[in-house]
Amino acid sequence: MAAASVIVFVVLAILPGKPAEVILGTQATPSAVRELTDKLGLDKPIWRQYVDWVGGIVSGHLGTSYISGQPIAGELGSALEVTGPLVGLGLLVGLVVAVPLGVFSAVKSRSASGVVASVLNQIGIAVPSFVLGILLIVVVGVELRLLPTGGFTGWSDPTEAMRSLLLPAVALGVVEGAIVGRYVRTAVLDVLSSDYLRTARAKGLTPGRALVRHGLRNVAVPVLTVLGLELAGLVVGAVIIENVFTLPGMGTLLLQSVENRDLIVVEDIVLLVAAVVLVVNFAVDIVYHSLDPRIARER
Amino acid sequence: MTLLDVEDLVISSAGARLVDGIDLSVRAGERVGLIGESGSGKSLTALGVMQLLPRGISSTGSIRFEGRDLARISERARSSLRGRRVAMVFQEPMSALNPLMRVGKQIAESLTIHKTLSRAEAKEEAARLLARVEIHDPRAVLRAYPHELSGGQRQRVVLAMAIANHPVLLLADEPTTALDVTVQHRVLRLLDGLVRAEQMALLLISHDLAVVSGICDRVMVMYGGRVVERATVGQILAHPRHPYTAGLVATSASLGGAPSAASRRRQPLPTIPGTAPSAAAASRITGCPFRARCGWASPRCLEEPRLETIVDGHDVACWHPLPAPAAPRRAREASGLAGRADVALGPGLAQAAPPVTSDGEGAAPILECRKLVKVYRPELARQGGDPPAAHIRALDGVDLVVLEGDVLGIVGESGSGKSTLARILLALDRPTSGEVRFRAARIDGSPERALRAMRREVQVVFQDPLGSLDPRMRVRDIIAEPLHALGVEGDHRQRVAELREAVRLPRDTGRRYPHQLSGGQRQRVAIARALAPRPKVLVADEAVSALDVSVRAQILNLLGELIGRFALTVVFISHDMAVVQHLCNRVVVLYRGKVVEEGLVEEVLTRPKSSYTQGLLAAIPRLGKHVGDDRSATVGAAPSPD
Numbered sequence: 001m002a003a004a005s006v007i008v009f010v011v012l013a014i015l016p017g018k019p020a021e022v023i024l025g026t027q028a029t030p031s032a033v034r035e036l037t038d039k040l041g042l043d044k045p046i047w048r049q050y051v052d053w054v055g056g057i058v059s060g061h062l063g064t065s066y067i068s069g070q071p072i073a074g075e076l077g078s079a080l081e082v083t084g085p086l087v088g089l090g091l092l093v094g095l096v097v098a099v100p101l102g103v104f105s106a107v108k109s110r111s112a113s114g115v116v117a118s119v120l121n122q123i124g125i126a127v128p129s130f131v132l133g134i135l136l137i138v139v140v141g142v143e144l145r146l147l148p149t150g151g152f153t154g155w156s157d158p159t160e161a162m163r164s165l166l167l168p169a170v171a172l173g174v175v176e177g178a179i180v181g182r183y184v185r186t187a188v189l190d191v192l193s194s195d196y197l198r199t200a201r202a203k204g205l206t207p208g209r210a211l212v213r214h215g216l217r218n219v220a221v222p223v224l225t226v227l228g229l230e231l232a233g234l235v236v237g238a239v240i241i242e243n244v245f246t247l248p249g250m251g252t253l254l255l256q257s258v259e260n261r262d263l264i265v266v267e268d269i270v271l272l273v274a275a276v277v278l279v280v281n282f283a284v285d286i287v288y289h290s291l292d293p294r295i296a297r298e299r
Numbered sequence: 300m301t302l303l304d305v306e307d308l309v310i311s312s313a314g315a316r317l318v319d320g321i322d323l324s325v326r327a328g329e330r331v332g333l334i335g336e337s338g339s340g341k342s343l344t345a346l347g348v349m350q351l352l353p354r355g356i357s358s359t360g361s362i363r364f365e366g367r368d369l370a371r372i373s374e375r376a377r378s379s380l381r382g383r384r385v386a387m388v389f390q391e392p393m394s395a396l397n398p399l400m401r402v403g404k405q406i407a408e409s410l411t412i413h414k415t416l417s418r419a420e421a422k423e424e425a426a427r428l429l430a431r432v433e434i435h436d437p438r439a440v441l442r443a444y445p446h447e448l449s450g451g452q453r454q455r456v457v458l459a460m461a462i463a464n465h466p467v468l469l470l471a472d473e474p475t476t477a478l479d480v481t482v483q484h485r486v487l488r489l490l491d492g493l494v495r496a497e498q499m500a501l502l503l504i505s506h507d508l509a510v511v512s513g514i515c516d517r518v519m520v521m522y523g524g525r526v527v528e529r530a531t532v533g534q535i536l537a538h539p540r541h542p543y544t545a546g547l548v549a550t551s552a553s554l555g556g557a558p559s560a561a562s563r564r565r566q567p568l569p570t571i572p573g574t575a576p577s578a579a580a581a582s583r584i585t586g587c588p589f590r591a592r593c594g595w596a597s598p599r600c601l602e603e604p605r606l607e608t609i610v611d612g613h614d615v616a617c618w619h620p621l622p623a624p625a626a627p628r629r630a631r632e633a634s635g636l637a638g639r640a641d642v643a644l645g646p647g648l649a650q651a652a653p654p655v656t657s658d659g660e661g662a663a664p665i666l667e668c669r670k671l672v673k674v675y676r677p678e679l680a681r682q683g684g685d686p687p688a689a690h691i692r693a694l695d696g697v698d699l700v701v702l703e704g705d706v707l708g709i710v711g712e713s714g715s716g717k718s719t720l721a722r723i724l725l726a727l728d729r730p731t732s733g734e735v736r737f738r739a740a741r742i743d744g745s746p747e748r749a750l751r752a753m754r755r756e757v758q759v760v761f762q763d764p765l766g767s768l769d770p771r772m773r774v775r776d777i778i779a780e781p782l783h784a785l786g787v788e789g790d791h792r793q794r795v796a797e798l799r800e801a802v803r804l805p806r807d808t809g810r811r812y813p814h815q816l817s818g819g820q821r822q823r824v825a826i827a828r829a830l831a832p833r834p835k836v837l838v839a840d841e842a843v844s845a846l847d848v849s850v851r852a853q854i855l856n857l858l859g860e861l862i863g864r865f866a867l868t869v870v871f872i873s874h875d876m877a878v879v880q881h882l883c884n885r886v887v888v889l890y891r892g893k894v895v896e897e898g899l900v901e902e903v904l905t906r907p908k909s910s911y912t913q914g915l916l917a918a919i920p921r922l923g924k925h926v927g928d929d930r931s932a933t934v935g936a937a938p939s940p941d
Contacts, residue, residue, distance in 0.1 A: 199389060203386075204412045293447075
């Protein structure tokens with residue numbers, strides 16, 4: 001976390017384009033630029049800027065935006081109201097795609113239907129999420145007029161909010177789901193050839209019941225690892241998808257801030273993402289322990 | 300009443316007939332053994348009967364069980380028979396159990412699949428079953444996960460699941476192969492008792508003739524996917540008719556026999572030349588699958604022999620069955636094995652057998668250790684909660700002297716510390732305390748630079764030849780590697796050729812990679828590599844344990860010969876008393892990190908002083924000795940945890 005904060009800060013500091021120059025536009029006088037730089041504290045040595053920033057975060061102040069002058073916490077909060085549910089919904093869609101697809105293509109790996117499932121899966125991996133998003137907009141939004149194609153009206157109307165998040169979540173989730181599906185398939189194939197599944201069959205369980213009772217939990221262990229890693233991919237995907245669907249989420253905020261050299265906002269967002277990934281991986285570790293008694297023992 | 304009647308069972312994968320049309324019948328309450336080496340198709344036969352073949356392998360033929368053909372009824376109908384009327388015990392008890400499910404739940408499931416029980420009833424019954432398989436604390440084991448149990452306990456759990464519904468037929472595939480000798484003995488005795496008490500029929504699959512002869516009434520011998528001989532245990536042991544069976548009996552008898560006198564030690568064991576073909580290779584052989592290894596082979600053997608009855612209840616598939624009244628020794632000669640000893644063992648072996656320095660007087664110590672202690676410290680438990688786990692004392696004050704010319708056996712079961720001892724003697728690991736000397740110089744804790752001379756003189760052969768050979772190196776480069784690594788001068792190519800001949804690898808193996816060789820050939824490569832820098836001392840850690848019976852005898856003969864030829868001092872580490880007895884002059888028995896007995900082999904074997912050694916010796920399965928006959932294996936012994 002600390003390492004992430006340092007890297008973000010240093011990389012952004014050496015990026016070309018001084019914030020004050022960008023903010024004031026091309027007509028700015030040198031003295032105006034100097035004055036603004038002074039005001040924003042950007043003339044201080046870089047380590048000092050870093051200490052101020054981190055000190056602020058620790059004491060609960062994310063700072064104020066260079067551009068709007070608003071506290072960043074508020075902007076970030078309203079962006080999160082969009083991105084959080086979007087990623088969560090995307091994850092859900094991903095799982096709904098990945099688990100049945102992976103299990104089916106593993107169980108039927110020796111028949112035509114399994115091969116078809118595998119091919120579909122590969123296509124799902126190859127299609128970028130924004131292409132799928134545009135396709136969905138055209139087909140479901142424009143042609144069928146079933147769901148809104150963009151924009152977000154806020155959570156005051158939960159049904160409408162969910163409706164506007166549905167398409168982007170599908171676009172996001174299907175691609176991630178296809179990737180995770182491959183891992184599910186491999187894990188299921190491993191389990192299918194395992195000795196304990198053979199034991200379960202020898203006890204008198206039918207193939208399907210043996211897989212459900214003894215297989216799925218064993219499949220979950222490796223899949224969970226991938227899922228933890230893929231969540232980061234999901235957040236990155238959200239940045240792109242939010243732009244396709246013009247959602248006022250974190251991705252849109254991030255892009256705007258980068259364009260405007262609103263460095264402190266960028267820094268806060270990156271730090272937040274890093275924190276989320278860390279928390280998720282920690283959560284994965286905890287779930288591991290409850291899933292696999294052997295891990296608890298190794299500790 | 301015939302319970303199981305298999306006719307013309309063919310098991311094939313991608314066109315290769317791995318099991319090539321075998322017939323098999325088991326009557327109610329009968330105990331039948333299925334013997335064969337790896338690749339013979341014996342395990343596939345059992346899985347074929349259960350219709351639980353791995354994906355991509357299919358079977359044809361009829362499998363009539365209690366009047367119904369298991370191959371023709373629906374999967375649903377088969378599932379309702381499995382675990383209820385016919386049950387199976389698998390080889391590797393760790394992987395056979397679901398690692399993420401408590402043992403109690405797994406046993407209870409065996410019951411609830413087939414009948415309606417409340418959770419409490421199922422748990423009660425599971426505890427009763429665990430008691431039935433002689434588990435000491437059933438309540439605690441119910442709550443355990445498989446990884447928290449020992450190997451013996453796990454196999455008992457698997458057994459408990461199999462007998463849960465009182466099946467009429469039990470298939471057991473190498474149920475004790477993965478276990479220690481004393482544990483094996485106890486599990487076999489338990490299996491024998493259960494089968495008798497429940498009046499189950501048993502199909503016991505094993506590579507070990509002694510194990511089968513200790514339990515079964517009848518034996519079927521498989522080779523290359525075919526049944527080559529079928530008879531009662533008595534008939535097979537007394538008058539084996541097939542040359543292959545005769546070879547197996549001779550090999551098992553000479554290794555598992557009574558303690559040999561010093562004069563017989565390291566005399567060549569009877570072997571079967573060559574190696575058993577892999578299942579896929581055997582499927583391509585037309586005619587008798589054994590003919591390439593058979594001293595009796597004739598042009599007629601190009602035609603496949605049928606299994607025919609010779610005397611009442613004794614069937615053999617051979618054009619040249621051995622004569623009936625042949626005594627075992629006669630049978631061995633008649634089988635052509637003795638006649639081909641020069642092929643199997645190489646010329647001049649008799650002279651090569653070295654004079655054994657039986658008392659070691661006058662010889663100088665070459666490798667010794669004093670008060671050796673090795674403590675493994677499990678990671679301390681995280682903050683709060685559990686107290687720090689006890690330290691594991693893998694070695695607990697071991698004194699050992701290896702004299703020049705010694706062939707010292709170190710015997711112990713898993714957890715005895717024997718492999719830790721090997722690593723420390725090789726300076727691959729450091730002792731916690733104590734000292735190790737090579738030619739009087741301390742080697743424990745010396746920097747690697749200082750050990751170069753010792754590395755050249757002390758070489759090692761490990762158990763698993765495939766795992767210890769680099770899969771991407773050619774055999775000739777593997778053998779030459781120590782020469783480069785240790786900077787040995789001279790013509791490496793010529794040295795490699797010499798070594799290849801010394802271990803009798805065919806010429807063309809030099810170009811090959813380890814996975815293209817058989818298990819026996821790989822172990823020959825490992826031995827050649829160890830001998831490359833002309834070491835004085837060879838440390839062999841379970842060097843023959845992973846090999847098939849007939850191949851094991853070949854490698855033992857080879858080791859015996861090389862010991863004499865190169866005047867090697869050997870530290871031979873094994874769990875197998877019979878092998879140690881054959882090869883070594885002195886033996887040390889390790890138990891839980893302590894030396895419990897040491898002395899000359901014949902003394903330790905005939906007059907063991909410690910109760911542990913007595914138990915160990917009694918547990919060795921011997922031909923024709925029923926497992927239930929001898930109770931001394933556990934009486935008075937300090938059994939290893941099981």
